Amino acid sequence: MIRNLILAITTALLLVLAAAWLVGSAAFFDEQPAAEPVASIKSPNRSPQVQAPSRGNAERTLLFGDLHVHTSYSIDAALTDTPASKATPYTTPADACDFARYCAALDFWSINDHAEGLTPWQWQATGQALRNCQAATDAHNPDMVSFLGWEWTQGSPEGQPGNHYGHKNVIFRELTTERTPSRPIASGESNTFRQLALQPVLLRGLAWMAMSGLQLEEYQSLASHVQTLAEMAPCPAGDVRELPGGCYESAETPAQLFAKLDQWGFDALVIPHGMAWGNTNPPGADFAVQIEQHNTKYQRLLEVYSGHGNSEVFRDIAQPLRNADICPAPANGYVPCCWRAGEIISERCLATGSNSTDCEQRAATTRQMYLDNMGVHSQFSRARDVVTDTHPNDWGSCDQLVGEFQPSYYYQPLQSAQYSLTLGGTGKRFRPGFIASTDIHSARAGATYKEQQRIYFTDVKEKASAPTIPDPARPGMAQPVPPSPWSPFPDSEDLSNAFYYSGGLVALYSEGRSRDAIWDALYRREVYGTSGPRIGLMFEMMATDGNWYPMGTEHQTIANPRFRVRGTGSLKQRPGCPESVSLALGADRMQTLCRGECFYPDDDAWSVTRLELVRILPQQQGDTSTAALIEDPWMTYECPPESRTCEAEFVDNSFSELQREALYYARVIQEATPAIQGDPLRCEFDEAGNCEAARLCMGGGSKEDCLEMTEQRAWSSPIYIDYGGLEKSLSPHLTAQ
Numbered sequence: 001m002i003r004n005l006i007l008a009i010t011t012a013l014l015l016v017l018a019a020a021w022l023v024g025s026a027a028f029f030d031e032q033p034a035a036e037p038v039a040s041i042k043s044p045n046r047s048p049q050v051q052a053p054s055r056g057n058a059e060r061t062l063l064f065g066d067l068h069v070h071t072s073y074s075i076d077a078a079l080t081d082t083p084a085s086k087a088t089p090y091t092t093p094a095d096a097c098d099f100a101r102y103c104a105a106l107d108f109w110s111i112n113d114h115a116e117g118l119t120p121w122q123w124q125a126t127g128q129a130l131r132n133c134q135a136a137t138d139a140h141n142p143d144m145v146s147f148l149g150w151e152w153t154q155g156s157p158e159g160q161p162g163n164h165y166g167h168k169n170v171i172f173r174e175l176t177t178e179r180t181p182s183r184p185i186a187s188g189e190s191n192t193f194r195q196l197a198l199q200p201v202l203l204r205g206l207a208w209m210a211m212s213g214l215q216l217e218e219y220q221s222l223a224s225h226v227q228t229l230a231e232m233a234p235c236p237a238g239d240v241r242e243l244p245g246g247c248y249e250s251a252e253t254p255a256q257l258f259a260k261l262d263q264w265g266f267d268a269l270v271i272p273h274g275m276a277w278g279n280t281n282p283p284g285a286d287f288a289v290q291i292e293q294h295n296t297k298y299q300r301l302l303e304v305y306s307g308h309g310n311s312e313v314f315r316d317i318a319q320p321l322r323n324a325d326i327c328p329a330p331a332n333g334y335v336p337c338c339w340r341a342g343e344i345i346s347e348r349c350l351a352t353g354s355n356s357t358d359c360e361q362r363a364a365t366t367r368q369m370y371l372d373n374m375g376v377h378s379q380f381s382r383a384r385d386v387v388t389d390t391h392p393n394d395w396g397s398c399d400q401l402v403g404e405f406q407p408s409y410y411y412q413p414l415q416s417a418q419y420s421l422t423l424g425g426t427g428k429r430f431r432p433g434f435i436a437s438t439d440i441h442s443a444r445a446g447a448t449y450k451e452q453q454r455i456y457f458t459d460v461k462e463k464a465s466a467p468t469i470p471d472p473a474r475p476g477m478a479q480p481v482p483p484s485p486w487s488p489f490p491d492s493e494d495l496s497n498a499f500y501y502s503g504g505l506v507a508l509y510s511e512g513r514s515r516d517a518i519w520d521a522l523y524r525r526e527v528y529g530t531s532g533p534r535i536g537l538m539f540e541m542m543a544t545d546g547n548w549y550p551m552g553t554e555h556q557t558i559a560n561p562r563f564r565v566r567g568t569g570s571l572k573q574r575p576g577c578p579e580s581v582s583l584a585l586g587a588d589r590m591q592t593l594c595r596g597e598c599f600y601p602d603d604d605a606w607s608v609t610r611l612e613l614v615r616i617l618p619q620q621q622g623d624t625s626t627a628a629l630i631e632d633p634w635m636t637y638e639c640p641p642e643s644r645t646c647e648a649e650f651v652d653n654s655f656s657e658l659q660r661e662a663l664y665y666a667r668v669i670q671e672a673t674p675a676i677q678g679d680p681l682r683c684e685f686d687e688a689g690n691c692e693a694a695r696l697c698m699g700g701g702s703k704e705d706c707l708e709m710t711e712q713r714a715w716s717s718p719i720y721i722d723y724g725g726l727e728k729s730l731s732p733h734l735t736a737q
Contacts, residue, residue: 060509060510061509061511061513062509062510062536063107063507063509063513063518063521064107064505064507064530064534065106065108065505065518066104066110066440066503066506067109067112067147067271068110068112068271068303068440069110070114070151070439070442070443071092071093071095071096071111072092072443073092073113073122074113074441075193075196075222075225075226076114076193076441077091077113077442079222081442082219086461088462090221091442092443093126093130094129094133095593096109096444097129097130097133098589098593099445099446099447099594101133101136101144102581102584102598103444103590103598103599104445104447104598106445107143107513108146109147109446110147110148111130111148113151114151114193115151115152115170115186115187116187117194117197117225118150118184119225119232120232120246121228122225123183126148127148130146131176133146142513142514143513145514145518147173148172149169149171151168152168152185152270153187153193154166154167154168154191154252155191155281156376160282161285163289164282164285165187165253165254166274166285166290166415167272167280168254168271168272169273169303170184170257170261170268173516173519174266174515179266180266181264181266183245184249185250185251185261186251187250187251189234189248193229194248197226197227198230201227201230204227229248232246232248233247233248234248235248235249235250254270254294254295255295258270258297258298268298269299269300270295270299271302271435272299272303273302273303273311274303274306275302275303275408275415276408276412276416277308277408277412278377278408278412279409279410279496281412281415283320283321283374283377283412284321285412285415287415287419287420288414288423291423291424292428296428296431299430300432300522301432301433301435301522302430302432302435303435303436303529304529305406305504305529305715306438306439306501307439307501307503307504308408308439308499309409310407311408311417312417312418312715313413313417313418314422314627314630315332315401315404317332317401318336319336319412319413320337320370320371320374322376323371323372325368325371327368327370327371333402333689334401335396335398335399335691337370337383337384337399338383339367339398341383341386342362342366343363345359345362345478346359346363359478362480370384370386370480373385373386373483385484386483388476388481392495392694393695396683396691397683399411400681401413402681402683402691405531405711405713406710407680408499409496409498409499418614418616418630419626422616422617422626422629422630423619431554431720432525433525433526434527434528434529434718436530437529438503438505440458440503441459444456446505447503448504449573450573451532452705453597454677454703454706456595458501458502458676460497461496498680498681498697498698498706501677503532505529505530505534507529507534507537507714508521508522508526508528509521509527509550526552526717527717529715530570530713530714531714534570534571535668535670535713535714536568536569536714537566537567537568537666537668537715537716538564538566539564539565539716540563541553541555541564541664541721542561542564543555543557543559543561551718554720557722559655560653561652561721562649563613563649563650563719564648564649565637565647565666565668566646567608567639567647567714568644568668569606569607569608569643569645570670571601571604571606572605573600574602577596577598578598578600581598606644606673607641607642607644607670608670609639609711610636610637610646611637611646611647611666613633613664613667614630615634615662616662616663616718617660617662618661620660633667646668652664655721660723661723662721662723663719664719665715666716667713667716669713670712672711673712674707675707675709676705676707677697677706677708678709679710680696680697681695682694682695682697682708683695
């Protein structure tokens with residue numbers, strides 16, 4: 001009897017292991033077929049909504065695009081396209097092309113799947129899909145221009161700020177195989193995606209089986225993808241043009257990435273993004289560690305906003321660091337979660353009738369235990385498990401930036417755009433143009449035109465676990481406990497869902513619709529970003545020669561600069577899609593790809609309520625306070641009521657007195673409208689203005705769109721002004737007026 005039971009258990013175990021090996025090795029799975037040619041019917045008419053000012057003899061066009069788009073060729077996106085997470089369809093670059101052209105009516109876009117997880121066949125399929133996408137339009141007057149690229153996704157494996165360089169999108173001017181790299185460049189062998197692929201086949205197979213609930217057909221593409229990645233050998237050292245075609249190439253630092261791009265010799269842009277995200281940046285991450293590696297040839301742009309939040313502003317807040325000895329007390333409206341953990345335990349302790357001294361000692365123990373259990377970044381942290389039986393709302397606004405427009409999750413201020421622009425007091429300056437994009441992981445390029453269908457038009461995880469409701473009667477709630485190594489990651493599953501937005505767009509002033517014209521506008525930084533709506537923004541500086549210089553200009557003068565800002569409200573949207581989209585895609589594909597909703601502008605527009613100017617004084621020797629260098633807002637103009645277009649001029653009368661370098665950028669603020677996670681924390685404030693309770697909308701299967709009123713906006717690229725006696729400008733475009 002016992003022998004038969006042991007034999008049965010052993011046989012079952014061997015069968016499970018054999019099945020896991022077959023699943024993990026993708027032995028019976030086929031590769032996802034290469035992308036098919038995209039639809040070739042002419043896309044919807046893209047009539048401009050904003051008049052673009054001319055420069056000299058050149059007429060300019062205002063164009064909108066998305067330079068941050070992922071498909072299921074990114075492993076994190078493929079994991080989302082599974083029953084365990086979101087159960088959205090597997091997507092390819094061909095889907096992204098069709099969505100960008102027909103659903104979103106973009107003028108340009110780029111593909112940016114994570115280089116760390118791209119296999120050779122996927123990279124080749126991506127290039128062919130984009131060439132097919134471009135071939136479906138008039139070569140001399142394209143309705144849309146597609147750019148090929150990847151994302152270099154770096155993170156310190158130890159969670160140390162000193163060797164953390166963050167995420168950067170790489171895009172190339174050309175599309176031909178002769179003018180683009182034959183392989184992407186990953187951030188190193190230690191990245192998460194590569195390490196996933198290098199796990200034992202049995203372990204991967206067991207993971208797929210557990211996640212799928214044995215619905216293995218849903219994991220076919222993912223299993224094949226990861227197995228192919230595991231079989232790739234690391235590239236040897238040497239010139240990139242001489243390396244084996246199918247090897248896994250990587251660069252550990254930005255400087256190494258730039259050096260490899262130099263070897264290829266192609267026109268490229270490298271765009272930092274995800275600057276202030278706490279779910280990918282370790283606590284204390286600081287852009288200063290890479291300022292000496294900055295390369296002005298490639299790093300011309302900075303993504304200040306995406307569907308993962310706003311990374312614009314600097315706030316002087318004391319954040320908790322891993323394994324630190326002190327949990328900082330709340331200050332400047334910021335509450336560290338280590339502090340809140342102690343408060344929760346103290347409140348529970350007092351409720352049991354214990355004395356205040358004992359409860360405060362428990363709070364101190366809790367705070368230290370929290371610090372000791374912090375992860376390399378928030379999504380790998382079990383620190384909150386130190387306090388048992390909590391609902392995310394119990395933590396209030398801790399570790400979050402309160403009162404700012406759609407902030408990034410677990411905001412890291414030393415990675416913010418404003419902070420980065422102050423750096424370089426003894427060396428290089430970072431002088432980027434500002435853009436925004438979606439960072440969408442479902443191939444829906446430019447899905448910012450309507451604030452609805454949150455599950456499909458943002459990166460929210462549909463099947464995140466529902467938050468547990470605390471049980472006040474459970475013993476031990478008033479004592480901290482060491483987290484179990486087997487506990488889940490509640491922060492990444494629940495809390496981050498409250499900080500996914502519909503995303504942004506990049507806008508530019510181009511001398512035509514051609515690839516070269518768009519690239520030139522990007523390179524000269526005559527660009528701006530929006531939080532999603534197609535808001536018009538013009539920002540210029542008048543020099544003493546009477547010429548107006550556009551955003552992105554670097555200028556030198558001793559005269560007080562004069563600025564002009566004009567904002568135009570975005571057009572309101574009609575429900576549904578234009579008939580041309582249905583004709584191009586067919587009714588079924590229009591529904592599955594666009595979800596039946598497209599960019600479909602009305603004649604009416606939202607109003608602009610105010611114009612804001614920000615002034616930043618980059619570091620000089622002797623400066624001690626970063627906050628003192630950032631004046632936000634420096635000047636504000638309140639627009640007349642119901643202004644579709646609003647214009648104002650500003651003069652810096654103190655520039656000649658300060659006699660130091662300064663930079664300026666503009667914000668156009670649109671009237672408040674409902675938006676997905678318009679207010680992610682949904683705070684209840686006390687009389688002192690503190691967020692005493694949060695009501696997060698996290699998902700957990702909810703189809704709610706989490707709409708809250710917010711002021712959509714646009715950010716101009718800065719104008720950089722050096723103080724000096726010989727007036728000059730690096731802008732190639734000017735016009736006398």
